[in-house]
Amino acid sequence: MSDADFDDREFHPRGTVLIVTLFVLLLIVLWGSVYVILLARGTTL
Amino acid sequence: MLATYELTTGQKRFIWHHLLVAMVALAIGTLFGPLQAFEHSGLDLYKYLDPVIKSYYQGLTLHGVLNALIWTTFFITGFITLTTIKGLNRPLSHPKLNQTGFWMMVVGLLTAAVPILLDQATVLYTFYPPLQASWAFYVGLTLVVVGSWVEGWGFYLTFYQWRKENPGVRSPFITFAGLVTMVLWQFATLGVAVEILTMLLPAALGLIEGTDPELARTYFWFTGHPLVYFWLLPAYISWYGMLPKQAGGKLFSDSLARLAFWLFLLLSVPVGFHHQFVDPGIPQTWKAIHAILTFGVFFPSMMTAFTVIASLEYAGRKRGGTGLVGWIRALPWNDPSVASQLLAGILFIFGGIGGLTNASYEVNAVIHNTTWVPGHFHLTVASAVTLSFMGISYWLVPHLKGKKLYSAKLGVIQAWTWFIGMLIFSNAMHVLGLLGAPRRTPLGEALYVPAEWEGHLLRVAIGGAILFVSAILYFWNIYKTVRNPETAEVEVPIAESREDPQNTPAWLDSWKPWLIATVLLIIVGYGPQLYFMIRDISLTSPGLRLW
Amino acid sequence: MSEKLHIDKYEKNWMLISITILIVFAVAVLVAGFALGFQLPGVSDRVDPRTVSQAGPFADPGLREVSPGHYEAYIVARAWSFVPREIEVPVGSTVTFYITSTDVQHGFKLQNTNVNVMVVPGQVSTLSHTFDDSGSYDFVCTEYCGSGHAAMFGTLTVVP
Numbered sequence: 001m002s003d004a005d006f007d008d009r010e011f012h013p014r015g016t017v018l019i020v021t022l023f024v025l026l027l028i029v030l031w032g033s034v035y036v037i038l039l040a041r042g043t044t045l
Numbered sequence: 046m047l048a049t050y051e052l053t054t055g056q057k058r059f060i061w062h063h064l065l066v067a068m069v070a071l072a073i074g075t076l077f078g079p080l081q082a083f084e085h086s087g088l089d090l091y092k093y094l095d096p097v098i099k100s101y102y103q104g105l106t107l108h109g110v111l112n113a114l115i116w117t118t119f120f121i122t123g124f125i126t127l128t129t130i131k132g133l134n135r136p137l138s139h140p141k142l143n144q145t146g147f148w149m150m151v152v153g154l155l156t157a158a159v160p161i162l163l164d165q166a167t168v169l170y171t172f173y174p175p176l177q178a179s180w181a182f183y184v185g186l187t188l189v190v191v192g193s194w195v196e197g198w199g200f201y202l203t204f205y206q207w208r209k210e211n212p213g214v215r216s217p218f219i220t221f222a223g224l225v226t227m228v229l230w231q232f233a234t235l236g237v238a239v240e241i242l243t244m245l246l247p248a249a250l251g252l253i254e255g256t257d258p259e260l261a262r263t264y265f266w267f268t269g270h271p272l273v274y275f276w277l278l279p280a281y282i283s284w285y286g287m288l289p290k291q292a293g294g295k296l297f298s299d300s301l302a303r304l305a306f307w308l309f310l311l312l313s314v315p316v317g318f319h320h321q322f323v324d325p326g327i328p329q330t331w332k333a334i335h336a337i338l339t340f341g342v343f344f345p346s347m348m349t350a351f352t353v354i355a356s357l358e359y360a361g362r363k364r365g366g367t368g369l370v371g372w373i374r375a376l377p378w379n380d381p382s383v384a385s386q387l388l389a390g391i392l393f394i395f396g397g398i399g400g401l402t403n404a405s406y407e408v409n410a411v412i413h414n415t416t417w418v419p420g421h422f423h424l425t426v427a428s429a430v431t432l433s434f435m436g437i438s439y440w441l442v443p444h445l446k447g448k449k450l451y452s453a454k455l456g457v458i459q460a461w462t463w464f465i466g467m468l469i470f471s472n473a474m475h476v477l478g479l480l481g482a483p484r485r486t487p488l489g490e491a492l493y494v495p496a497e498w499e500g501h502l503l504r505v506a507i508g509g510a511i512l513f514v515s516a517i518l519y520f521w522n523i524y525k526t527v528r529n530p531e532t533a534e535v536e537v538p539i540a541e542s543r544e545d546p547q548n549t550p551a552w553l554d555s556w557k558p559w560l561i562a563t564v565l566l567i568i569v570g571y572g573p574q575l576y577f578m579i580r581d582i583s584l585t586s587p588g589l590r591l592w
Numbered sequence: 593m594s595e596k597l598h599i600d601k602y603e604k605n606w607m608l609i610s611i612t613i614l615i616v617f618a619v620a621v622l623v624a625g626f627a628l629g630f631q632l633p634g635v636s637d638r639v640d641p642r643t644v645s646q647a648g649p650f651a652d653p654g655l656r657e658v659s660p661g662h663y664e665a666y667i668v669a670r671a672w673s674f675v676p677r678e679i680e681v682p683v684g685s686t687v688t689f690y691i692t693s694t695d696v697q698h699g700f701k702l703q704n705t706n707v708n709v710m711v712v713p714g715q716v717s718t719l720s721h722t723f724d725d726s727g728s729y730d731f732v733c734t735e736y737c738g739s740g741h742a743a744m745f746g747t748l749t750v751v752p
Contacts (some may be wrong), residue, residue: 006363008543013297013355013602015369020351020606023394024613030398031405035620037479038411041706043629044719100739169736173697175713176738258697258712300597322632323708325715329634333622340614347610351603405617407625407632410708414699414734481703483734491742493730550595585640586713589696591671591738 050134052127052445059144061445063123064438066151067116068523071431074111075516077104082470082509084489085502099164101487102592106161109170113426115154117276118189120434122147122196124279125223127441128286129200131537132220133207143199149192157185167592169485171265172245174256177588180249183241190234197227215546215554218299219286219539225306226278229271232314232563236267248588255587259326260578266317267571274313274342276426278306280433284353284386287437290540291383292376294360297352299542303553305345305352311563312342315570322409331574332406338570339404346397353390359543381456385436388464389429392471396424399475416505417478419485420471428467432460435519440535442526449533451525455518462515470508473501633709633717641694641713644668650692655679667691669698669711672740674731679748681723687748688720699734702748710735723750 052060077098080090084101091101098104126143130136137143159181160166166178172186204216204224216224244256244264285302289295296302318335321327361372377383399421403409412418443450450456477498478484488494488502552558599607624630644650645668653666653675665687668675681687691700691711698711702721709717723729733744 011359011362013351013358013600015358015361015372016351016355017602017606018369019354020347023350024609026394027398027401027613030395031402031617034402034408034411034479035405035624038408038624038630038706041411041704042721042724044407044410044631044706044721045629102736102739102741173735176696176736257714259715262697262710262712298600298603301599301603304597321710323717324710325633325636325712325717326638327635329625329632332632332634333625336621337618340618343614344607344610348603348607351606355600355603401617406621407630407706408621410630410632410706413708414701414710481701481732483699483701483732485736486734487742491745493732493745544598548598550597552595553597581638583638583640583714585642586696587642589671589738591696591740 050130050136052130053136056126056130056136057445059140059147060123060126061442063119063126063147064442064445066154067119067123068438068520070111070115070119070154072516072520074108074116075513077108078516079506079509079513080104081108082506084487086506087489087502088506089487089489100167100592102169103161103164103167105485106167106169110157110161112431113170113276114186114189116434117426117430118193119150121226121275121279122150122193124282124434124437124441125200125227126196127537128219128223128282129203131539132217132223133203135203135207137199138203138206139199142202143196146192146195146197146199149195150189151192153185153188153190153192155185156188157182160185164592171269173265174245174248174258174261175586175588177245177249177590180246183246183249187238187241187246190238194231194234197231200224200227215549218296218302218542218546219282221303221554222278222282222286222306225310226275226282228560229278229310229313230275232567233268233271233275236264236269236317240264240268244584248584253584255584257578257582257584258586259324260582262321262324263317263327263575263578266320267314268317269320270317270339271313273422273425274309276430278309280386280389280430281305281349283433283437284349284390285356286540287538288353288383288386288540289356289360290538291380291440292357292360293364294356294540296540296542297355297359299544299546300549300553301348301352303549305348307553307559308345309342310559311566312338312345314563314567316342316404317571318574319404319409322406323413326578327574335570336404336406340401343397343401343404350394350397356540357387379453379457381450381453381460382436382439384457385439385460385463386433388460389432389436392424392432392464392467393429395471396421396429399424412478414484415478416474416482416484420474420478423467423471423474428463428471432463432467435463436460438523440538442523443533443535444537446527447532447534448526448529449531450535451522451529455522459515459518459522462511462518466508466511466515468508469504470512473504473508477501477505630706631719633719636690636718637716638714639692639716641692644692645694649690655681655687661685663687665689667700669693669700669733669744671695671738672733672744674700674733674744674746677746679746681748681750683723683726683750683752685750686720686722689718691717696737697735698737698744700731701734702729702731704729708734726750726752
């Protein structure tokens with residue numbers, strides 16, 4: 001597809017959806033791993 | 046709206062002066078980065094700097110103040126001068142006011158620099174009392190902040206005049222976003238202004254016998270978190286309002302870009318207790334409320350991620366990129382300004398994840414005051430912000446000086462070396478933090494360092510060395526550009542929006558409701574606790590100089 | 593001109609997902625903090641840092657057994673050491689830490705636990721921890737407190 005064929009109205013950010021989905025997975029894994037470290041280190045009450 | 050107004054030589058020079066101060070500060074501040082990184086791996090170069098620089102901590106103070114406070118503030122006020130003029134297509138309405146503000150900042154910088162260089166203000170860039178610096182340090186910082194306020198007033202007045210002549214017209218996005226950034230800054234800095242003027246400066250002058258350190262921390266962090274948005278939003282202005290144009294596309298959504306900026310204004314102040322999660326003297330309930338509000342301010346960044354990536358995808362497809370990921374390759378990676386900002390954005394993904402972790406109430410106890418924290422903010426202020434600003438300067442310096450960029454290729458290499466150096470450095474810092482290494486500590490001389498830290502400390506040094514090389518490449522390129530015999534007319538890239546901004550709802554271009562809501566939320570979020578802390582103030586901590 | 597905000601459907605879904613994730617994380621955090629005992633320090637006593645080591649519990653810092661298996665550890669942080677520097681408790685003990693500073697701000701991070709607090713002059717920082725495993729745990733000053741900061745640490749030993 002060249003510039004001339006590019007149709008603004010037909011543009012759907014599917015690649016963006018893929019990237020932000022990967023971002024969410026990464027967020028869950030990395031955040032979750034610190035949360036697990038918290039749980040493993042014991043309570044503070 | 047088309048940007049037709051061309052900056053005069055005088056305006057260009059004025060903005061260039063901001064950048065010049067900013068870049069000199071960054072150049073000096075960056076010198077100390079590798080010294081700290083090498084120290085961690087056991088190579089202490091500070092001892093060779095005596096008697097000029099007395100200690101690791103003096104170097105760290107210079108690194109923090111010059112890079113995080115001076116480089117940012119000067120670059121940002123200069124950049125927003127540009128977005129105000131170019132967006133509104135008119136000169137500043139009160140240029141003398143802005144010049145006054147700028148010179149106040151310069152005088153402030155020099156006033157603060159003297160005690161820092163004389164080892165009279167080795168209090169790091171958080172200057173927590175009762176560690177007490179020379180009075181000149183506090184006066185200097187105050188002047189820098191007040192000078193930036195004065196410049197901000199100049200922007201507001203310019204906008205006010207434009208608005209009177211253009212009722213009902215949507216304000217240009219880059220101008221709007223720059224103004225939000227300055228307004229946010231003025232709300233934010235009230236905290237540190239009160240801290241300095243009611244406690245730190247009077248104590249340093251001997252007018253009061255001591256400070257209340259917990260109250261001081263609370264004032265400081267009132268400023269401290271929105272401060273990071275003051276740094277970040279100009280990068281967002283570029284990502285939303287300029288990068289799409291540079292990449293060959295358009296802004297995906299003008300409305301949502303504005304909504305994100307309003308949410309940042311609204312939510313960035315009443316979140317400061319998330320820096321004080323492990324402090325005594327602050328109720329757990331307020332800490333939890335600020336944790337939730339911090340989760341709230343994460344939301345506009347997630348919106349930004351989508352809108353900016355979608356704008357880039359739009360550009361990539363327009364350039365002929367196809368498939369789910371093919372558009373990424375089609376982006377102009379050989380443009381150093383684009384490459385810098387794309388890589389800055391990638392690093393910011395990790396910065397954002399770490400930031401949400403920091404904000405997660407008790408999860409913060411895992412990493413509080415460990416090397417995780419500087420690892421985190423090197424991904425934010427030193428990458429998302431600084432690498433983006435470097436990227437901006439690859440067109441802004443040529444624009445202001447009328448010179449051709451010395452080497453685009455060198456610029457691309459610089460962006461990649463920053464990216465790689467920062468990945469190594471910040472990953473090692475995050476891991477060390479999880480293992481318990483304290484931040485802002487010369488770990489090379491600490492006696493409690495277990496063997497399992499050592500490999501990571503070495504990676505800190507390697508990352509720091511790569512970053513230092515990258516910084517040299519940057520300054521060399523800028524220097525050669527300024528001295529370049531080859532002239533060039535470089536335009537300010539201003540992205541169009543896919544939708545006509547005039548179709549953006551009026552409530553997204555109306556200041557009053559958002560300002561009122563911001564003030565109310567600050568009062569709700571800070572009022573009660575600050576009231577009790579001020580009521581129970583006890584100035585029982587005399588200032589000390591322990592370095 | 594429309595007052596209605598138009599949002600692309602993909603972006604709208606993304607915003608909903610973002611909000612959902614943030615709510616899930618917030619619930620996980622609040623449950624751990626307020627129901628499962630992973631709590632942060634809150635408001636404790638206020639003291640005068642100039643006189644705190646002359647009278648009261650901080651005049652004689654150290655470990656006290658309040659009931660079988662339950663201890664209180666009063667710790668004074670000052671430039672650049674913790675008093676006491678060495679603490680020893682039997683395995684299975686629950687220790688409540690009371691920490692204050694007589695000079696500048698310090699930090700107290702007990703490695704491999706969630707006991708990680710700021711130590712601020714004028715305030716007492718309080719947290720508890722139960723030691724289920726024997727071994728030695730360093731406590732490290734995590735806030736810059738002057739030129740000897742890197743030397744400031746102590747050790748808590750949990751004996752079988």
